[in-house]
Amino acid sequence: MATFCHLIVIAGILGLAHAAFSAAQHRSYIRLTEQEFTRLPADIVLECLLSLIVTCYGVITMAGKFKGIRAMAEFQTKSMDTVGNRPSFYSFAHRGFKKQPEEAKTKNDS
Known part of the structure; x- marks a missing residue:
């Protein structure tokens, strides 16, 4: 089960990395064609959200059973x-x- 959870987390992180690369590539394409950037395409946003959900699910599953509140x-x-x-x-x-007490100082001095 732990290996499966690790694979889910790795797949989610790879999906997030791919979404980030796609966003950067789209941004450079927009600059090259001198178009105004309004927002990312829906497929990149959807991939990012889906990868985030998959990563969160993998991390929560990997953490084990929760304690009661x-x-x-x-x-x-x-x-x-x-x-x-x-x-x-x-x-x-x-x-x-x-800081020695006064009594201890007088005993040490004698």
Whole structure:
């Protein structure tokens, strides 16, 4: 299944690249014929949108199964102390260790 998803994503990206190349080629053709550029042809726009949808589908399918939105199922077994714990906010490298208390200075001086 993963290989199939990768192939879908690759096909979608190649389609997007082809649509971009076609748009650039159309733009240079318009310049050479000295016509006014109004908009891209419908086939290029359709190819771009279809390739975008195919790429998004492949990426979503490759990501796997989504989790539920409700967090209660995951947090029912945990206490509030473990839920509110944020170890990434712990800070041990602060400037407080450079400032010694007055008692420690007087003991070191004696």
